[in-house]
Amino acid sequence: MRDLLEVCCGLDIHKEMIVACLLKGGLDTEPDATVREYSTLISGLEQLKNWIVESDCKHIAMESTGVYWFPIYNVLESAFEGVGDVQIIVTNPRHMKNVPGKKTDIKDARWIAGLLRAGLLESSYIPPRKIRELRDWTRYRKTIVQEMTGHKNRIEKFLQQCGFKLSSVLSDIFGASGMALVRHLSQTGSISAEEAKMLLKGTAKSKSEAILQAINGKLSPHEQSFLSMLLEIYDHSLCEIAKIEAQIDHCAEKFDSAVSLLETIPGVQRIGAITVISEIGTDVSMFPSAGNLCSWAGMCPVDNESAGKRKSTRLAQGNIHLKNVLCQTAWAVTRCKNTYLREWFWRLQSRRGMKKAVIALGRKLLVIIWNMLLTGEIYNEARYTETKLRIEEHQKQRLATQAKRLGLMVVPA
Numbered sequence: 001m002r003d004l005l006e007v008c009c010g011l012d013i014h015k016e017m018i019v020a021c022l023l024k025g026g027l028d029t030e031p032d033a034t035v036r037e038y039s040t041l042i043s044g045l046e047q048l049k050n051w052i053v054e055s056d057c058k059h060i061a062m063e064s065t066g067v068y069w070f071p072i073y074n075v076l077e078s079a080f081e082g083v084g085d086v087q088i089i090v091t092n093p094r095h096m097k098n099v100p101g102k103k104t105d106i107k108d109a110r111w112i113a114g115l116l117r118a119g120l121l122e123s124s125y126i127p128p129r130k131i132r133e134l135r136d137w138t139r140y141r142k143t144i145v146q147e148m149t150g151h152k153n154r155i156e157k158f159l160q161q162c163g164f165k166l167s168s169v170l171s172d173i174f175g176a177s178g179m180a181l182v183r184h185l186s187q188t189g190s191i192s193a194e195e196a197k198m199l200l201k202g203t204a205k206s207k208s209e210a211i212l213q214a215i216n217g218k219l220s221p222h223e224q225s226f227l228s229m230l231l232e233i234y235d236h237s238l239c240e241i242a243k244i245e246a247q248i249d250h251c252a253e254k255f256d257s258a259v260s261l262l263e264t265i266p267g268v269q270r271i272g273a274i275t276v277i278s279e280i281g282t283d284v285s286m287f288p289s290a291g292n293l294c295s296w297a298g299m300c301p302v303d304n305e306s307a308g309k310r311k312s313t314r315l316a317q318g319n320i321h322l323k324n325v326l327c328q329t330a331w332a333v334t335r336c337k338n339t340y341l342r343e344w345f346w347r348l349q350s351r352r353g354m355k356k357a358v359i360a361l362g363r364k365l366l367v368i369i370w371n372m373l374l375t376g377e378i379y380n381e382a383r384y385t386e387t388k389l390r391i392e393e394h395q396k397q398r399l400a401t402q403a404k405r406l407g408l409m410v411v412p413a
Contacts, residue, residue, distance in 0.1 A: 003027045004119040009052055010112030011062040012105050013069050016040055020048060021109035022055055023117050031117065035106050040068065045075045053079060061089040061116040063096070064124055073126070089116065089123040096121060125296065127281040134251040135278040139321055141244045142275075148237040155182070155230050162223055165214040169207055177204035181215060186227040189219040248274060258282045261372055264379040265365065266341065267333035272325055279322040282373060290370040297322045299363040315359065326362035333361060340384035341365075 006027060012019040018038045025031030036051065038044040052060065060076060062069050069090055080086040098111045115121050127135070152174060156167055159182070170178050180199040184191055191199075193212055200208055219227065252259060252274045262273035280293065287293040294300045298318020304311045333341045341361065349357035372379065 003031070003117050005059050005117045007055065007057045008059040008061070008113055008116045009055075009057045010109050010114070010116055011060065011072065012109040012112065013062055013065045013072060014040070014105070015068055017105075018044070018048060018072065019105040019109040020051070021106070021113040022052075022057060023113045024055070024057075033110060033113070035109060040071070045071060048072070049075050049079045052076070058083075058086045059089075059116060060087070061091060061112050061121050063093045063112070064090050065093065077129070087123075089121050090126055091121050091124055125286055130251070130254060131278060131281045134248070134255070134274070137244060137248045137251060138275045138278040141241065141248065141271075142321065142324075144237060144241055144244065148234070148241070151230070151234055151237060155227075155234065158223075158227060158230060162219060162227075163217045166211070169210045169214045170204065175204075176201045181211070182227070183231060185215070185219060186224055186231055189221075189224050190217070191215055245271070252277070255282055258373060261376070261378060262369060265333075265368065265372075266336040266339045266379075266381075268329055268365075269332070272329050272332075275325045276322065276369060279319055279325075280369075280373075284370050284373045287370065290367040293370050294363050294366055297326070297366060299323060299326065299359065299366055322366075323362070326365055327358055329365060330358050330361040333365070340381060340388060343388070 004027070005023075007022070007024045009020055009022045012021075016039065018040060020036050020038060022034045022036075023031040024034070038048045058080070062072060073088060073090060076088050080088070096112060096115050098108055112121075126132075156173065159166055159173075164185070166173050166178060166181065172178060173182065177200045180201070181191060181196065184195065184199060196212055196215065197205070197208055200211065204211065248271070255274075255277050258277055259270065259273045262268050262276060263270060280287075280297075284293065287296065291300070295316060296318055298316045298320070300316060301313045302316045330345070333339070334345050336342055341364070344364070345357055345361045348360055352360070368379065371377075
């Protein structure tokens, strides 16, 4: 390996300790290696930072080990803020595994520093601090929404356990009518016909007889208190989500132009656009191409070929948070009528199946997003008209060729 850096540092990170190896020397000579151990406490991180700064080291590499690399990266980032020609690399552990059987913390740190000195490490994408702060809120919102979904299932399960078949007659028991009935049940234990009719809203009034049959029962004092506790936790989750979304809106004010740009895509709502921005940022020039971004997001098959045979076509491991929001957005796009993306999805679905078509549509959305953020142009449905006409012309030619083979006469449309 040909050395490219005179001074560099490799960090082997653990939960409670950091092993740092500093290599310093000429490019044509064997470098001097200095190995030190530091605690992951704030005092230890400050000592590590001071040592690296005093050594005039501007190239640092570390593994992306769980969440343990976050505080180290933040400390080093703040130490070199405003200083040019500084490179802090966070790389995938799979890309720099040491030789099995000869593995210690000191050897790992020396191995990382050696790879960095030779320029053989590829940096993972780390967005700017403002994007990372927004990402914390969007990921936390996703977690709370998933927890609330599980809590809704507990409420429905308990109602079924008590003999109330409300979900059999209402499409959403957590709508206005359903929640009014459930809250009244938790307070009184039963509902009369007159009370039920007063609580029903909108189209639910037309199903009043069926609803009365579904809630014709009585809760015991224990069941009332248990249901009240479930509703209290449900209300708390709603309040927490509202607070999180307020914080998301506050953090996303700096990226309103990019968010508004993505909202021009049919089916993309504000929270979905903000989530995409929180994962990839607004500067997509960090990704050389749209295909590179799709590979990073795990929206394309892995390359696993040997002896001319392709062994696997599974999706690559990537950013699961970005992949989830793209698939959710893809489902929303399929419900937007008279759009190119919807028609493209159903054509592909008929040949490849629903799941593969959703992934393919999510990938297409990511390619569109990459181009929009790179050029600053809004989504324009008219530009796909030409593509649609070309596809229709190709289908006509294919049908005409098949008819000619069978000796049939094609009647012009």
